[in-house]
Amino acid sequence: MHVESGVDAVPAIRVVDLHKRFGTLDVLRGVSFDVRRGDVVSMIGASGSGKSTLLRCINRLETPSSGEVYIDGEPMGHRGQGDAKARSLAEINMMRRDLGMVFQQFNLWPHMTVLGNVIEAPIRVRGMSRREATALGEECLARVHLEEKSKEYPARLSGGQQQRVAIARALAMRPKAMLFDEPTSSLDPELTDEVLVVMRELAADGTTMIVVTHEMGFAREASDRVLFLHNGLIEEEGPPSQVFGAPKSERCRQFLSKHVQ
Amino acid sequence: MSNWERLVWNQREVLLKGFLVTVEICLIAFAIAVVGGMLLCLVRLYVKPLKPLAVLLIEFFRATPIFVQLMWVAYVWPEIFGWPGTFFAAGCVALGVQSSGYLAETFRAGIEAIPRGHREAGYSVGMSPPQVFRRIVLPQTLLASAPSIVNQFTVIVKSSTLVSVITVQDLMFQALKLVTVWYEPIEILTVTAGIYIGFVFLVSLAGKTLADRLRLRYGLAAA
Numbered sequence: 001m002h003v004e005s006g007v008d009a010v011p012a013i014r015v016v017d018l019h020k021r022f023g024t025l026d027v028l029r030g031v032s033f034d035v036r037r038g039d040v041v042s043m044i045g046a047s048g049s050g051k052s053t054l055l056r057c058i059n060r061l062e063t064p065s066s067g068e069v070y071i072d073g074e075p076m077g078h079r080g081q082g083d084a085k086a087r088s089l090a091e092i093n094m095m096r097r098d099l100g101m102v103f104q105q106f107n108l109w110p111h112m113t114v115l116g117n118v119i120e121a122p123i124r125v126r127g128m129s130r131r132e133a134t135a136l137g138e139e140c141l142a143r144v145h146l147e148e149k150s151k152e153y154p155a156r157l158s159g160g161q162q163q164r165v166a167i168a169r170a171l172a173m174r175p176k177a178m179l180f181d182e183p184t185s186s187l188d189p190e191l192t193d194e195v196l197v198v199m200r201e202l203a204a205d206g207t208t209m210i211v212v213t214h215e216m217g218f219a220r221e222a223s224d225r226v227l228f229l230h231n232g233l234i235e236e237e238g239p240p241s242q243v244f245g246a247p248k249s250e251r252c253r254q255f256l257s258k259h260v261q
Numbered sequence: 262m263s264n265w266e267r268l269v270w271n272q273r274e275v276l277l278k279g280f281l282v283t284v285e286i287c288l289i290a291f292a293i294a295v296v297g298g299m300l301l302c303l304v305r306l307y308v309k310p311l312k313p314l315a316v317l318l319i320e321f322f323r324a325t326p327i328f329v330q331l332m333w334v335a336y337v338w339p340e341i342f343g344w345p346g347t348f349f350a351a352g353c354v355a356l357g358v359q360s361s362g363y364l365a366e367t368f369r370a371g372i373e374a375i376p377r378g379h380r381e382a383g384y385s386v387g388m389s390p391p392q393v394f395r396r397i398v399l400p401q402t403l404l405a406s407a408p409s410i411v412n413q414f415t416v417i418v419k420s421s422t423l424v425s426v427i428t429v430q431d432l433m434f435q436a437l438k439l440v441t442v443w444y445e446p447i448e449i450l451t452v453t454a455g456i457y458i459g460f461v462f463l464v465s466l467a468g469k470t471l472a473d474r475l476r477l478r479y480g481l482a483a484a
Contacts, residue, residue, distance in 0.1 A: 061381050090389065097387030107378035110479055111400045120396065121386035153479050166382075173386050 010073045012037045012208045018067035029232040038206040042219035045229035051212040059099040100170030104182040106162040108154040115150040140168040160191035177208035228252045268448045279435030293357025298364025322362030327420045331355045335427040352424035367409040371402035411468025
């Protein structure tokens with residue numbers, strides 16, 4: 001599926017021995033994995049297994065206790081090429097724009113219109129003109145099938161629509177990869193599908209994605225690889241056919257038997 | 262000629278002059294209160310080393326009676342700081358700093374009520390902390406605080422009646438002067454009270470209309 005040569009040999013995201021402690025609680029205890037360009041990686045596991053923390057450490061909304069994350073070979077936490085100096089907040093901000101984040105609670109800004117939410121960062125961060133950004137914003141809203149809602153305020157949208165706007169907002173920065181933190185967990189069951197449809201379309205378009213999810217159907221059908229986390233470690237990893245079909249780990253088997261009908 | 266005509270209608274220019282001074286003082290004090298309140302709030306929340314100073318000032322401004330504050334700013338500040346130079350300025354400053362203490366706490370509550378995720382969403386698209394504050398936190402804080410801000414303006418209007426004690430010639434000052442000239446308090450003071458009530462009512466109404474309109478626009482429930 002992927003040509004392992006030249007630039008493509010550098011993974012889009014590389015996580016190396018990531019640890020995260022909150023006080024005395026070890027949430028991540030040494031997690032390493034690669035995400036190749038265009039791959040969709042689903043992270044599953046019980047609540048408290050460290051999935052969301054792992055995702056938040058990748059774009060540094062949480063600072064890892066140790067370990068490193070590389071985006072296209074560039075380390076997030078320190079300057080590369082032998083310079084071990086920690087990156088400043090401004091540099092981390094620069095790198096964050098390459099990672100689109102979609103939150104469980106949508107986190108749209110309620111005082112801006114749908115289009116305003118989408119074009120805010122292209123204008124403020126990328127320095128685009130309003131006209132340019134609007135064209136881009138409308139294109140992104142079309143990708144999530146909400147072009148007709150561009151002038152509405154978020155409070156007037158359903159949860160599923162809000163989450164699709166949040167996806168469009170992340171896409172508008174043209175990120176190298178998209179991170180989804182339980183994007184359908186706060187939605188009513190009848191609204192999850194419209195969000196999953198958009199995510200499947202993104203996956204089919206070759207978007208690099210890491211998806212923390214409880215939607216086993218999505219993980220099984222739309223991902224290239226599935227990671228099962230347990231107690232801050234990757235307990236099982238492989239293509240969905242293997243993880244869902246013939247899991248090696250007993251814990252993974254138990255988890256799946258509870259969550260897959 | 263009725264008393265109303267003699268004491269009120271024929272004195273309308275004096276009363277109007279006083280009312281304009283009241284409006285002027287209130288607007289200046291309000292501007293000081295909003296800007297000062299936001300500064301105190303920001304220092305309290307984001308400038309660690311100066312936080313105790315901000316808390317001290319906020320509590321001091323809030324705890325001091327406005328009468329004492331007026332006297333203190335008008336007669337003590339010029340001795341210590343060489344400023345303010347006029348009683349008018351002292352009146353504006355005293356009213357302004359007292360309300361700034363209250364507004365600082367209003368703004369703090371507004372800022373703390375904004376879900377952390379709204380800021381994280383800003384950081385995750387590469388916005389800097391100042392951008393996140395200016396574009397995401399501040400507008401929402403002002404929106405949420407709008408009713409309290411308007412309310413604080415009405416407090417300033419009512420407190421402003423005391424500036425006459427430091428000889429600022431506001432509406433109350435002019436009214437009291439007329440009373441002492443004619444020894445006829447009923448009509449003059451009743452009309453003066455009516456003017457204050459009308460002013461406060463209009464400000465409240467305008468504030469409520471504005472707040473409702475904003476809430477409607479952003480799809481939030483009416484208060």
